[in-house]
Amino acid sequence: MKEFWSSRIQGLTPYTPGEQPRERKYIKLNTNENPYPPSPKAVAAIQEAAGSGLRLYPDPEAGELVEALAQVYGVEREQVFVGNGSDEVLAFAFQAFFDPGAAIVFPDITYSFYPVYGAMFGIQCRTVPLLSDFSVPLEPFFEENGGVVLANPNAPTGMELSQDALRSILEHNPSVAVIVDEAYVDFGGTSALPLIREYPNLLVVQTTSKSRALAGLRVGFAFGNANLIAALNCVKNSINSYTLDRLAIAGAAAAVLDEPYFQAQCRKVIRTRDHTARRLGDLGFHVLPSKSNFLFVSHPDRPAGELFQELRENGILVRYFPQPRIGNYLRISIGTDDEMDTLAATMEKLIRKP
Amino acid sequence: MKEFWSSRIQGLTPYTPGEQPRERKYIKLNTNENPYPPSPKAVAAIQEAAGSGLRLYPDPEAGELVEALAQVYGVEREQVFVGNGSDEVLAFAFQAFFDPGAAIVFPDITYSFYPVYGAMFGIQCRTVPLLSDFSVPLEPFFEENGGVVLANPNAPTGMELSQDALRSILEHNPSVAVIVDEAYVDFGGTSALPLIREYPNLLVVQTTSKSRALAGLRVGFAFGNANLIAALNCVKNSINSYTLDRLAIAGAAAAVLDEPYFQAQCRKVIRTRDHTARRLGDLGFHVLPSKSNFLFVSHPDRPAGELFQELRENGILVRYFPQPRIGNYLRISIGTDDEMDTLAATMEKLIRKP
Numbered sequence: 001m002k003e004f005w006s007s008r009i010q011g012l013t014p015y016t017p018g019e020q021p022r023e024r025k026y027i028k029l030n031t032n033e034n035p036y037p038p039s040p041k042a043v044a045a046i047q048e049a050a051g052s053g054l055r056l057y058p059d060p061e062a063g064e065l066v067e068a069l070a071q072v073y074g075v076e077r078e079q080v081f082v083g084n085g086s087d088e089v090l091a092f093a094f095q096a097f098f099d100p101g102a103a104i105v106f107p108d109i110t111y112s113f114y115p116v117y118g119a120m121f122g123i124q125c126r127t128v129p130l131l132s133d134f135s136v137p138l139e140p141f142f143e144e145n146g147g148v149v150l151a152n153p154n155a156p157t158g159m160e161l162s163q164d165a166l167r168s169i170l171e172h173n174p175s176v177a178v179i180v181d182e183a184y185v186d187f188g189g190t191s192a193l194p195l196i197r198e199y200p201n202l203l204v205v206q207t208t209s210k211s212r213a214l215a216g217l218r219v220g221f222a223f224g225n226a227n228l229i230a231a232l233n234c235v236k237n238s239i240n241s242y243t244l245d246r247l248a249i250a251g252a253a254a255a256v257l258d259e260p261y262f263q264a265q266c267r268k269v270i271r272t273r274d275h276t277a278r279r280l281g282d283l284g285f286h287v288l289p290s291k292s293n294f295l296f297v298s299h300p301d302r303p304a305g306e307l308f309q310e311l312r313e314n315g316i317l318v319r320y321f322p323q324p325r326i327g328n329y330l331r332i333s334i335g336t337d338d339e340m341d342t343l344a345a346t347m348e349k350l351i352r353k354p
Numbered sequence: 355m356k357e358f359w360s361s362r363i364q365g366l367t368p369y370t371p372g373e374q375p376r377e378r379k380y381i382k383l384n385t386n387e388n389p390y391p392p393s394p395k396a397v398a399a400i401q402e403a404a405g406s407g408l409r410l411y412p413d414p415e416a417g418e419l420v421e422a423l424a425q426v427y428g429v430e431r432e433q434v435f436v437g438n439g440s441d442e443v444l445a446f447a448f449q450a451f452f453d454p455g456a457a458i459v460f461p462d463i464t465y466s467f468y469p470v471y472g473a474m475f476g477i478q479c480r481t482v483p484l485l486s487d488f489s490v491p492l493e494p495f496f497e498e499n500g501g502v503v504l505a506n507p508n509a510p511t512g513m514e515l516s517q518d519a520l521r522s523i524l525e526h527n528p529s530v531a532v533i534v535d536e537a538y539v540d541f542g543g544t545s546a547l548p549l550i551r552e553y554p555n556l557l558v559v560q561t562t563s564k565s566r567a568l569a570g571l572r573v574g575f576a577f578g579n580a581n582l583i584a585a586l587n588c589v590k591n592s593i594n595s596y597t598l599d600r601l602a603i604a605g606a607a608a609a610v611l612d613e614p615y616f617q618a619q620c621r622k623v624i625r626t627r628d629h630t631a632r633r634l635g636d637l638g639f640h641v642l643p644s645k646s647n648f649l650f651v652s653h654p655d656r657p658a659g660e661l662f663q664e665l666r667e668n669g670i671l672v673r674y675f676p677q678p679r680i681g682n683y684l685r686i687s688i689g690t691d692d693e694m695d696t697l698a699a700t701m702e703k704l705i706r707k708p
Contacts (some may be wrong), residue, residue: 003581004530004554004555004581005451005585005588006449006451006452006585007453008449009449009450009585009588009589012588012592014590014592014595015592015595016591018411020412020413028410031410033409033410037409038409042408046400046401046408047400047404047405050400050401050404050601050605051401053570054397054400054567054571054605055391055392055567055568055570056382056387057372057385057569057570058374058569059374059376060374084438084594084597084599085594087594087595088593088594088597095360095362096359096363097358097360098360099362117592117593119592120589120592177358200357209411213409214408215408215409215410215411215412216407216408216409216412216599216600216601217599217600217601218412218597227356227357227358227359228358230356231356231358231359234359234363237368238363238368238474239441239445239471239474240438240439240441240445241368241369241371242371242572243572244572245438245570245599245601245602246571247400247404247570247571247601248601251404
């Protein structure tokens with residue numbers, strides 16, 4: 001019993017973010033950051049915004065950013081919500097759409113923040129075991145539930161659920177909210193965004209952290225029917241009216257509007273990913289088919305925990321989840337071509353070690 | 355019944371922030387912003403941070419800012435929490451320390467976000483009527499409760515509760531958390547910060563929005579016993595690991611470390627406030643004794659609602675709360691000397707109007 005702690009947090013186990021090392025310089029392939037800088041237009045917009053107006057509150061509606069997203073994604077402003085990173089957007093969505101009582105469902109292997117939100121907000125969670133190839137079985141999502149959460153592409157597998165499969169899940173769940181977390185969709189995945197017109201219960205969540213290289217700025221967003229967006233705004237305005245600061249609004253809006261830069265960077269990451277996947281495959285790794293900016297890999301001869309440690313000793317950070325079913329896998333973010341060459345060469349050395 | 359909305363938000367009435375007008379240029383005295391720009395060192399730190407590293411996640415512990423606050427305020431790092439504006443810090447504190455069941459107590463006239471948090475997080479609230487002079491009666495805070503929240507100086511009155519009175523409330527409430535919201539304390543108030551060593555249940559919340567002129571950056575902070583800070587971190591890490599972006603961390607740290615600039619700006623605002631109070635007093639206004647960067651005023655001859663509208667027509671925005679007990683008052687933020695001269699001259703014209 002922790003004195004003064006509320007009962008709701010007494011037993012909580014918070015989320016553990018990937019390491020942000022400060023002691024030495026690593027090739028950092030552990031938190032799915034973009035290896036390239038954000039759009040120069042975003043940086044310029046931030047530097048301009050910093051020079052004037054910081055004494056004033058931001059626009060609580062972040063109109064400039066909402067407008068940019070509406071324009072680029074071809075939706076109405078009323079169909080757009082923005083927040084302080086997609087983690088905050090997801091936390092708001094859990095509070096906006098899910099109730100204690102009926103359990104929400106998501107895969108057993110997925111973004112590990114979902115069960116943390118469930119515990120924090122008193123929402124029961126039921127996990128659906130992925131199949132042995134880490135694909136998503138559909139039938140368990142057709143059973144009665146209090147809501148559905150799907151990362152697509154999934155993390156940490158990087159694998160995509162087809163739009164037909166997603167549509168089938170939506171058809172079977174007309175009375176609860178279905179959240180599709182598309183943090184990684186821009187690296188070759190297919191977005192469910194067009195489906196928001198058909199399904200009033202579909203919320204599509206995305207982020208500027210990965211594909212727009214703005215993990216340091218904390219801007220996430222969501223698309224959905226105006227009624228869902230109103231619910232998210234109701235939650236936001238009951239917690240913090242100004243979740244996005246002036247710099248985040250200006251920088252993210254400029255990044256979203258710079259489509260050519262965005263597309264070019266995504267193509268580079270995809271090319272490097274596919275090349276790295278082939279090289280690791282040649283070294284004997286089992287490499288899951290990735291539509292994200294990371295690879296999820298396992299080697300028949302070397303335990304992942306050992307490789308994780310040895311990579312670290314060689315100056316390369318990747319992510320290792322010592323837990324059931326995925327304890328022999330490593331999640332490797334896609335860096336620059338040079339970084340991935342070093343990774344592949346180091347892996348080769350480690351695999352061949354007597 | 356709003357479809358797909360959770361039961362917790364069905365009946366919510368969110369907080370209403372002060373207006374951020376875009377249609378015309380006003381003298382903006384409605385949201386307690388600082389009339390002067392933030393420290394040039396803060397702006398420089400932001401511009402530097404924007405130029406490198408935005409692709410990387412921020413330090414989830416915001417170590418640079420926590421360290422700056424610990425150093426300047428003479429506390430340990432473990433006694434410091436930072437968040438995305440003091441609104442977020444307060445929202446986390448409500449979740450960390452208050453339970454449904456025992457009602458928390460706060461004055462009937464105070465920051466209007468407190469009852470919104472209560473409704474959002476299912477925490478019962480009991481309001482204590484301020485005395486007719488808007489001072490805080492102590493005895494009602496001695497009765498059994500689930501926690502205490504006090505804005506000190508209070509908003510929108512600007513009036514301060516003495517440290518003796520605060521100590522007496524703390525002495526009578528050893529088993530619940532006592533939150534003292536010091537958003538406005540730097541304009542001549544006395545901080546309860548030294549008391550955190552004596553009272554393990556005291557959380558002192560402050561912000562960079564007012565006295566450090568960074569409303570646009572969204573950085574709030576709290577001081578308390580390490581156990582209370584750990585509870586806040588538990589909530590934060592169960593909702594959003596990275597609430598502060600890289601620019602906010604860098605900018606706020608630089609602002610906090612620039613003590614001479616901070617002190618000088620606060621002195622200017624205090625001088626202008628006291629001068630304005632005298633001028634409005636000379637015009638017949640009842641002016642509450644303010645230790646904040648705003649004045650709460652009432653005129654015997656002119657209804658506040660009318661003055662509010664007429665000021666607006668004259669290009670001056672102030673805040674008007676059409677609600678019981680304070681419906682004949684205006685809250686006027688302290689601007690520059692020129693802005694306050696214009697305000698006083700306009701008031702004089704409006705008061706003398708036939």
